[in-house]
Amino acid sequence: MKILVIVAGTNEPSNSNILADAFIEGVRKIPDIEVTKFRLKDLSIDHFTLENYKKACLTKDDFCKIQEHIESSAGIVIASPIWNFSIPAHLKNLIDRMGAFALDEETHSKGQLSGKPFFVIHTGGAPAIAWKALIYLTTIHLSEAIKYYGGIVIGRHFEPRCMTGKGKFGVVVDQRPATLGRMRAQGEHFAGIAKAYAETGKMPFFARVRYQFFTFLYRVGNRIMYPISGKQ
Numbered sequence: 001m002k003i004l005v006i007v008a009g010t011n012e013p014s015n016s017n018i019l020a021d022a023f024i025e026g027v028r029k030i031p032d033i034e035v036t037k038f039r040l041k042d043l044s045i046d047h048f049t050l051e052n053y054k055k056a057c058l059t060k061d062d063f064c065k066i067q068e069h070i071e072s073s074a075g076i077v078i079a080s081p082i083w084n085f086s087i088p089a090h091l092k093n094l095i096d097r098m099g100a101f102a103l104d105e106e107t108h109s110k111g112q113l114s115g116k117p118f119f120v121i122h123t124g125g126a127p128a129i130a131w132k133a134l135i136y137l138t139t140i141h142l143s144e145a146i147k148y149y150g151g152i153v154i155g156r157h158f159e160p161r162c163m164t165g166k167g168k169f170g171v172v173v174d175q176r177p178a179t180l181g182r183m184r185a186q187g188e189h190f191a192g193i194a195k196a197y198a199e200t201g202k203m204p205f206f207a208r209v210r211y212q213f214f215t216f217l218y219r220v221g222n223r224i225m226y227p228i229s230g231k232q
Helices: 015-027 063-072 089-102 128-148 177-200 205-230
Strands: 002-007 034-039 075-081 117-123 152-159 163-165
Touching (some): 015 034, 015 117, 015 152, 034 063, 075 177, 089 128, 117 177, 128 152
Parallel strands (some): 002 075, 075 117
């Protein structure tokens, strides 16, 4: 059974990469799991064009390698910093390129990932309250794209205040044992869900119920907020 980890952080060392490694430590507590990690900064993936919208990967860049691992993995983890209230452009480009195989070839509107579980890790300089009040909304397009492709985001983690000082970004998460412990625990939990998915083609019952419940709340929230936003 395979799990794929994609890291969009570009710094070295990187807060996103350190959290991803802690998550992987937790994943490996479940036996018989093969973990592959890609750092997007080390790959060459051509900018998305409509010519790339073909399931058969014919490009000479590194995207075919990513596609192969996404299709063969039972779970996907994405670890990314938040830049200017969104994800880095190279991660957005990867998400756009995924439409070539994660949507049906005829209409490009039907997800093909068959409920595959995803976990998203974000790092940012803002405090946690900013995530809850604003940044969650500005980055939700990543989760919505995964959902559109037929995947299921079963968990998100935002690590706040990833700064060494005011206006100074730097590695800090390596000095946060509670955060690293949380990542390991979430990694082990995610691996259990991915293993169940690999064996049955479905997530465990309680994971499915939890996902459906929060999806329902999200839709209700949208119905409330859209009329309000239209009056502003």
